[in-house]
Each structure stands twice: as structure tokens, then as C-alpha cells.
Amino acid sequence: MALALTSLTLSHFRSHKVARLAVDARPVAIYGPNGAGKTNILEAVSLMSPGRGLRRASAEDMTRRPEALGWKLAGVLQSLDQVHEVETWSENGAARQVRIDGKGAAQTALGRIARVLWLIPAMDRLWIEGAEGRRRFLDRMTLSFMPDHAQVSLEFDKAMRERNRLLKDMVRDPHWYAALEMRMAETGTAIHANRLAALVELERAQAGAQTAFPTATLDLLPGELGMPAEASAYRDALADGRGRDLTAGRTLIGPHRADLFGTYAAKDVPAKDCSTGEQKALLVSLILANARALAADFGAPPLLLLDEVAAHLDADRRAALYDEICALGAQAWMTGTGPELFEHLGDRAQYLHVSETDGVSEVEAA
Numbered sequence: 001m002a003l004a005l006t007s008l009t010l011s012h013f014r015s016h017k018v019a020r021l022a023v024d025a026r027p028v029a030i031y032g033p034n035g036a037g038k039t040n041i042l043e044a045v046s047l048m049s050p051g052r053g054l055r056r057a058s059a060e061d062m063t064r065r066p067e068a069l070g071w072k073l074a075g076v077l078q079s080l081d082q083v084h085e086v087e088t089w090s091e092n093g094a095a096r097q098v099r100i101d102g103k104g105a106a107q108t109a110l111g112r113i114a115r116v117l118w119l120i121p122a123m124d125r126l127w128i129e130g131a132e133g134r135r136r137f138l139d140r141m142t143l144s145f146m147p148d149h150a151q152v153s154l155e156f157d158k159a160m161r162e163r164n165r166l167l168k169d170m171v172r173d174p175h176w177y178a179a180l181e182m183r184m185a186e187t188g189t190a191i192h193a194n195r196l197a198a199l200v201e202l203e204r205a206q207a208g209a210q211t212a213f214p215t216a217t218l219d220l221l222p223g224e225l226g227m228p229a230e231a232s233a234y235r236d237a238l239a240d241g242r243g244r245d246l247t248a249g250r251t252l253i254g255p256h257r258a259d260l261f262g263t264y265a266a267k268d269v270p271a272k273d274c275s276t277g278e279q280k281a282l283l284v285s286l287i288l289a290n291a292r293a294l295a296a297d298f299g300a301p302p303l304l305l306l307d308e309v310a311a312h313l314d315a316d317r318r319a320a321l322y323d324e325i326c327a328l329g330a331q332a333w334m335t336g337t338g339p340e341l342f343e344h345l346g347d348r349a350q351y352l353h354v355s356e357t358d359g360v361s362e363v364e365a366a
Contacts, residue, residue: 001080004023004025004078004331005076006025007020008075009021010073011072012063012064019362021363023352027330027331027332027345028349029342029351030336031336031339032337039120042120045116045333046116048114059093073088075087077114080299086100086110108147111147115144116302118140124312127262127270131260135259144198144294145201146194152190152194156254159180163251184254185231188231189229192227199218202290203218205292211324212316213285216265218261218262220258223257237253238254277312284309284321303330304331304333305332306335307334352364353366
């Protein structure tokens with residue numbers, strides 16, 4: 001069983017006026033100078049999954065300027081024993097739309113036919129920056145196991161925004177809060193349970209692996225006020241905390257206050273205290289563990305998007321990474337400035353060269 005994107009067409013997407021890519025299920029090595037549009041291709045592939053893609057950009061920002069009013073991506077996705085035609089697009093900056101096999105679909109439907117993981121340079125500081133980035137990282141991993149996690153998270157965020165609006169307006173009547181807090185309690189505890197389940201899957205995948213990358217121990221910290229595991233207990237905590245939350249003008253307890261704590265297991269050192277190279281190796285290790293777990297859960301390894309990953313690893317670690325990707329059987333889309341960064345892959349991969357002429361990105365098979 002395989003999961004692979006075998007065809008991708010970009011129209012007025014970022015720097016690509018029109019680009020047509022035809023590939024097979026092997027890893028894809030994309031190389032070319034900085035600014036040529038390599039990462040834009042990975043971003044396009046990331047939109048074969050729910051959400052805003054690897055850059056978390058708005059639909060309007062993805063449009064090629066100034067001549068275009070929108071963009072469109074079309075791909076052929078081999079998913080297990082089925083082949084799907086996937087289209088996603090945006091017009092005039094509106095929210096992106098999705099069509100699967102000619103029928104309109106919600107973004108969440110993409111998570112049922114494809115699983116996509118990514119590692120980009122912006123994530124290199126994951127362990128030393130704010131908790132929001134770590135929550136987002138954890139939620140992407142959780143979403144890879146549980147496609148419905150996206151919808152639950154959206155429902156929680158909507159209910160919390162409405163509750164926060166009441167708090168800022170200093171509304172004290174409990175009747176305004178009851179329904180919102182019940183919805184937050186149901187969805188918030190589901191988010192918390194999903195995250196914990198994802199960490200169990202990752203721990204299991206790391207424990208049984210022979211890998212050149214260090215194992216990371218992960219813990220979910222619920223925030224200083226805790227996170228009740230039962231919906232009824234969380235609802236009561238929200239009701240009891242209204243006075244405190246009114247003073248703060250926002251909700252102070254819930255899954256939005258959680259943090260992900262990582263430890264370099266072999267050294268028993270917090271990830272935030274590790275060297276830059278060790279932090280990068282831990283991230284790679286987690287992505288590979290996530291991919292191994294998904295291969296067992298989904299039936300095929302996910303699409304892997306690894307932006308400039310080769311530049312941040314020494315030659316031995318690069319070789320180890322490529323060997324693990326090939327052993328896993330994943331279609332990994334990787335970028336780098338030159339073909340020498342992918343030398344160890346040989347004919348186990350296919351190569352695309354990206355260049356730029358008069359502000360237009362061009363892609364050709366190498």
C-alpha cells in the first residue's frame with residue numbers, strides 16, 4: 001500500500017504562474033537557488049491536507065501578484081488502493097475550497113485520504129520559543145492520527161472566542177455562559193484526550209525503532225491551572241473561574257494553555273537545553289516516529305515535506321535520514337540548494353530543478 005502524489009499542477013500560486021509536475025512514489029529531491037520557488041512547491045503539497053498549509057498563510061497571500069485574482073492546485077493522489085483527483089483553490093482572497101473526485105468537499109475530508117507531515121526551518125526553534133508553536137506542532141501530529149481533531153479544535157476555538165467576548169464586555173449573567181461552557185467542556189476534553197493518545201502512539205513508534213536519531217520523551221503540561229479530563233469537571237472549572245477570567249478578560253484554563261515538554265531521552269536533558277544540532281535531530285526523530293506510527297495506523301506512510309532539511313544535518317545524518325525514508329517507503333518531498341545534498345539517495349529518488357526567470361519559477365525534471 002502506498003500514499004503518493006503523482007501529479008501536481010500549480011496555477012498562479014506564489015511564484016509559479018503555471019507549473020506541472022509528474023512524479024512517482026519515490027522521494028522527490030527539489031533543488032535550486034534560494035528564492036526560486038522550491039518551498040512554494042512544498043506548500044502546495046501541504047494543502048493536500050486540512051488547514052492553512054506549512055506557512056499558515058492566508059489564501060490571499062498565496063496568490064501570484066499582481067496579475068492574478070486567485071490560485072488553483074490540482075493533484076492526483078494515490079491513496080492505498082484508490083486514486084483520487086484533488087483540487088483546491090481560492091478566488092479573490094476568499095477561503096480556499098476543495099473538490100475531491102469532482103465533488104465539493106470540506107477541508108477535513110482531505111485528512112481521510114491523505115496524511116501529510118512537514119518539517120521546515122521555522123520549526124528549528126520549537127523547543128526554545130513560545131508554547132503556541134509547540135501546541136501547533138503537537139496538534140499537527142494529533143491531526144495526522146485523528147482527522148476529526150481539526151473540527152473539534154475549530155469548535156472549541158469558536159466557543160472560547162464567544163466566551164472571551166462576554167468576559168471582555170464584563171457580562172456577569174451566568175445564563176450567557178452556560179451553553180458556551182458546555183461546548184468548550186465537550187470539545188476541550190476531546191482535544192486533551194486526542195493529544196494524549198497521539199503521544200502514546202509516538203512513544204510506541206519510537207520504542208520499537210532502530211534509528212540513527214535520538215529518542216525524545218514527550219510530556220503534555222496542562223498549564224498552571226490544570227486541565228480536567230472529564231467534561232463535567234471542566235465545565236465546573238470554567239463556571240467557578242468566571243470571576244478570575246473576568247479580571248483577566250480571557251479564559252485561563254483549557255487545552256489552549258497546554259505546553260509540550262520534550263526531553264533528550266538518552267541524556268535526560270530537556271530539549272530546550274540541548275545544542276542546536278541535537279534539537280534538530282530530535283525534531284527529525286519525532287517526524288520519523290510519527291511517520292512510522294501512521295504507516296501502521298493508516299496503512300501507508302504519510303507524505304513527508306522536509307524543507308532545507310539537508311542543510312541542517314551533517315553528511316552521516318543526511319545519509320541516515322535518506323536510508324530511513326526509503327526503508328519506510330515514504331514519498332518525501334525535500335528541498336536543497338544543490339543536487340550534491342541528495343547524493344546519497346542516488347536513483348532511489350527523482351530530481352526536480354527549480355529556477356527563476358523574470359520573476360517566474362520554472363520546474364524541470366533533472
